[in-house]
Amino acid sequence: MSDNNIPRTVPIQSATFTNEINAEIRRAAATGIYDIRGGGAKRKVPHFDDLLFLGASVSRYPLEGYREKCDTSVLLGTRFAKNPIKLDIPITIAGMSFGALSGPAKEALGRGASMAGTSTTTGDGGMTQEERGHSTQLVYQYLPSRYGMNPNDLRKADAIEIVVGQGAKPGGGGMLLGQKISDRVAEMRTLPKGIDQRSSCRHPDWTGPDDLEIKILELREITNGRIPIYVKIAGARPYFDTTLAIKAGADVVVLDGMQGGTAATQDVFIEHVGQPTLACIRPAVQALQDLGMHRKVQLVISGGIRTGADVAKAMALGADAVSIGTAAMIAIGDNDPKWESEYQKLGSTTGAYDDWHEGMDPAGITTQNPELMKRVDPVDAGRRLRNYLKVMTLEAQTIARACGHNHLHNLEPEDLCALTMEAAAMARVPLAGTDWYPGKAGF
Amino acid sequence: MQTYDLEANGLRGLNETLHAQSGATNQTAWEVVNPKGSHAIAVGLDAPIEVTVKGSTGYYCAGMNQQATIRVEGSAGPGAAENMMSGTVIIDGDASQYAGATGHGGLLVIKGNASSRCGISMKGIDIVVHGNIGHMSAFMAQAGNLVVCGDAGDALGDSLYEARLFVRGSVKSLGADCIEKELRPEHIEILKDLLGRAGADAKPEEFKRYGSARQLYNFDVDNAAAY
Numbered sequence: 001m002s003d004n005n006i007p008r009t010v011p012i013q014s015a016t017f018t019n020e021i022n023a024e025i026r027r028a029a030a031t032g033i034y035d036i037r038g039g040g041a042k043r044k045v046p047h048f049d050d051l052l053f054l055g056a057s058v059s060r061y062p063l064e065g066y067r068e069k070c071d072t073s074v075l076l077g078t079r080f081a082k083n084p085i086k087l088d089i090p091i092t093i094a095g096m097s098f099g100a101l102s103g104p105a106k107e108a109l110g111r112g113a114s115m116a117g118t119s120t121t122t123g124d125g126g127m128t129q130e131e132r133g134h135s136t137q138l139v140y141q142y143l144p145s146r147y148g149m150n151p152n153d154l155r156k157a158d159a160i161e162i163v164v165g166q167g168a169k170p171g172g173g174g175m176l177l178g179q180k181i182s183d184r185v186a187e188m189r190t191l192p193k194g195i196d197q198r199s200s201c202r203h204p205d206w207t208g209p210d211d212l213e214i215k216i217l218e219l220r221e222i223t224n225g226r227i228p229i230y231v232k233i234a235g236a237r238p239y240f241d242t243t244l245a246i247k248a249g250a251d252v253v254v255l256d257g258m259q260g261g262t263a264a265t266q267d268v269f270i271e272h273v274g275q276p277t278l279a280c281i282r283p284a285v286q287a288l289q290d291l292g293m294h295r296k297v298q299l300v301i302s303g304g305i306r307t308g309a310d311v312a313k314a315m316a317l318g319a320d321a322v323s324i325g326t327a328a329m330i331a332i333g334d335n336d337p338k339w340e341s342e343y344q345k346l347g348s349t350t351g352a353y354d355d356w357h358e359g360m361d362p363a364g365i366t367t368q369n370p371e372l373m374k375r376v377d378p379v380d381a382g383r384r385l386r387n388y389l390k391v392m393t394l395e396a397q398t399i400a401r402a403c404g405h406n407h408l409h410n411l412e413p414e415d416l417c418a419l420t421m422e423a424a425a426m427a428r429v430p431l432a433g434t435d436w437y438p439g440k441a442g443f
Numbered sequence: 444m445q446t447y448d449l450e451a452n453g454l455r456g457l458n459e460t461l462h463a464q465s466g467a468t469n470q471t472a473w474e475v476v477n478p479k480g481s482h483a484i485a486v487g488l489d490a491p492i493e494v495t496v497k498g499s500t501g502y503y504c505a506g507m508n509q510q511a512t513i514r515v516e517g518s519a520g521p522g523a524a525e526n527m528m529s530g531t532v533i534i535d536g537d538a539s540q541y542a543g544a545t546g547h548g549g550l551l552v553i554k555g556n557a558s559s560r561c562g563i564s565m566k567g568i569d570i571v572v573h574g575n576i577g578h579m580s581a582f583m584a585q586a587g588n589l590v591v592c593g594d595a596g597d598a599l600g601d602s603l604y605e606a607r608l609f610v611r612g613s614v615k616s617l618g619a620d621c622i623e624k625e626l627r628p629e630h631i632e633i634l635k636d637l638l639g640r641a642g643a644d645a646k647p648e649e650f651k652r653y654g655s656a657r658q659l660y661n662f663d664v665d666n667a668a669a670y
C-alpha cells in the first residue's frame with residue numbers, strides 16, 4: 001500500500017483564530033496602531049429582523065390600504081419648548097459632521113430631508129451654510145469638542161442636541177484624521193491644517209447629571225426657551241441614562257444603539273462597546289413610563305434603521321421617531337456598486353468600504369477632496385434621499401394599517417412577536433408561538 | 444443705570460431683558476442685585492452694554508457672551524464666560540473650574556485665582572488671571588492667550604494645540620506635548636497689551652511662555668504613551 005492511500009485529516013480553520021482575526025494581528029504587528037474605520041458594528045447582533053408583526057385577525061381589524069388614513073406626523077420637544085419640531089414623518093437625519101462628510105453631501109441631506117418633511121442634524125464641526133440653507137428644520141449638535149460652536153448658529157437652529165454619547169463609541173470622542181482637515185475644515189474647527197484631530201470624549205464644562213441640568217438651563221436661557229433641547233445618549237445604560245436625561249430637563253432623548261455608524265473610530269470600540277439597539281429601547285421606554293413621561297419627552301431611536309419595517313418595530317416598542325445615518329448615506333450614493341473598480345483599488349469592495357477617515361471615498365461623500373466631492377450632485381442625491389424616506393414611511397404605514405392603526409404612534413408591543421429567545425428577552429415581546437418571553441414574571 | 448433684582452424678578456426676566464437690548468439701546472448700564480449664586484446669569488448677550496453683578500454667581504455666568512462687558516463683583520462658579528465670542532468679562536473674586544472654556548474671543552479677566560481646567564479647549568479667547576490657576580488648565584487649548592500672573596498647577600497645557608500660555612510664577616508640571624518656548628518681542632507686545640487691558644500690575648519680561656511641541660499632531664506609535 002502506498003503512502004498516498006493513508007487517510008489524512010483535512011485542514012481545519014480555527015473558529016477562534018479566523019482569517020479576519022489573523023489578518024488583523026498581522027496588520028497590527030506591521031503598523032503598531034489600532035484599526036480605525038467608519039460605519040457601525042458589522043458583527044451580527046439581535047436586531048429588528050428578529051421581530052415580526054402579527055397583523056390583523058378576528059380580534060383586530062385592519063385599515064384599508066389606500067383609503068383609510070394612517071398618520072405619520074410627530075412633534076418633538078413638546079415638554080418645554082415654545083416651538084417644538086413638527087415633522088411629517090418620524091424618520092430624521094442623524095448628526096453627521098461637516099468634515100466627516102463633504103459640503104455637497106450635507107447639502108443633499110438637507111434637500112432630501114426637507115422635501116420629505118423631516119429634520120437634519122449638524123455634527124462635530126459646526127453648522128455649514130450648505131446645510132442651514134437647505135434644511136427647513138435643523139438640529140444643532142452641542143458636542144464636547146465645541147468646534148465651530150457659536151451663539152449665532154445656536155440661535156439659527158430649530159433644536160439643540162447635547163451629545164453625551166454615540167452608539168458606535170459610548171465613551172469615545174470624535175476623530176478626524178489629517179487627510180480630511182482641509183483649509184475650510186481647519187478654519188471651522190480653529191485647528192492647524194493636516195493634523196490628526198481627536199475630539200474630547202467629555203464635555204469641557206460639565207460632568208454628571210446635576211451639571212447637565214444647569215447646562216440645559218443655560219442653553220434654554222440663551223435661546224429664550226424657544227427651541228427643544230435633545231440629549232443624545234449611546235446605548236450603554238439606557239434605563240439610567242434616559243432617567244437622568246429626563247430629570248436634567250431634556251425635551252427629547254435620542255438613543256443610539258451599538259450598530260449606529262460613526263465617521264471614524266477604533267474598530268475595537270465599534271465592535272465591543274455598547275448594547276444592540278434592540279436591547280436599548282424597552283429599558284428607555286420603561287424609564288419614561290416610570291417617570292410618567294412617555295410621549296411627553298419624546299424618544300428617538302437610531303442605530304441600524306434601514307427599512308420601514310425597522311421604523312415600525314422601533315415605534316411599536318415605544319419610540320416616537322427614529323433617526324438614520326448610514327442608510328441616508330447609502331441613499332445618496334455611499335458604497336454604490338458603480339464605484340466597484342475604485343473600491344478594489346483601495347483594497348475594499350462595494351458594501352464593505354469603510355475607510356471613511358482616509359478621505360478617498362470614491363462616492364465623494366466622506367471626503368474633502370474637491371475632485372471626489374464633485375461626484376455628489378446635491379439635487380439628484382437629495383431627490384434619492386427624499387424617495388427613500390417616502391418609501392420607508394409607506395412601508396411603515398402599510399404595516400401599521402395591517403395592524404389596524406391609524407397613526408404610526410399607535411403601534412404597540414402587542415403587535416409583535418420574536419423569532420429568537422434573545423430578541424424576545426431584549427424586546428420583551430413573546431417568542432413566536434408562545435405567550436412567553438425570558439424574564440416575564442409568572443414562569 | 445437700570446437695576447434688576449434677580450431674587451425678586453427671576454432669571455428668565457433678566458436674560459430676556461438683556462437679550463432685548465440692541466446696539467442702538469441707550470440703556471447701556473445694568474446692575475444685577477441679589478445674584479446669590481444663581482446659574483446662567485447674563486448668558487447669550489449680544490449688545491455693547493455693561494452689566495455689573497453685585498455679588499457671586501453660580502455656573503456659566505456670562506456664557507457665550509458677545510459684545511457686552513460683564514463684571515462680577517464677587518466670585519464666579521464653574522464655566523464663567525464659557526464659549527465667549529467677544530466683549531469683556533471681569534471677575535473680581537475667584538473663578539471655579541472651566542473658566543473661559545472653549546471661548547472663541549473677547550477678554551476674560553479673573554482678579555483672584557482660577558480653579559482647574561481654566562481655558563480648557565479655548566479657541567481664541569484671551570484670559571488674564573491675576574492669581575494662580577489650578578491643574579489641567581488650557582487642556583487641548585486651540586488658540587488664544589492665557590496669561591497667569593501667579594502660579595500654575597499640574598499638567599499645564601496638556602495636549603495643547605496653538606494657544607499661547609504665559610506664566611509669571613511657577614508651573615507645577617507641564618502636560619503632554621507642552622514645552623517652554625522663547626519669549627520673543629512679539630510676545631512681549633501681546634503681554635503688554637493684555638496686562639494693560641486687564642489692569643494687572645506685572646512686567647511682561649517676568650513671564651515665561653509655554654506652547655505646543657506639536658509632537659502629538661499626527662499619530663506616531665512611539666508616542667503612544669502620551670495619548
Ligand SMILES: Cc1cc2nc3c(=O)[nH]c(=O)nc-3n(C[C@H](O)[C@H](O)[C@H](O)COP(=O)(O)O)c2cc1C
Pocket residue numbers: 038039040094095096097100101122123124141163165166167232256259260261262263302303304305323324325326327366
Ligand atoms: C459619517 C458619520 C458621521 C457621524 N458624525 C456624528 C457626529 O458628528 N455627531 C454625532 O453625534 N453622531 C455622529 N454620527 C452618528 C449618527 O449621528 C447616528 O448616531 C448613527 O449614524 C445612527 O446609526 P445608523 O448609521 O445605523 O443609522 C455619525 C455617523 C456617521 C455615519
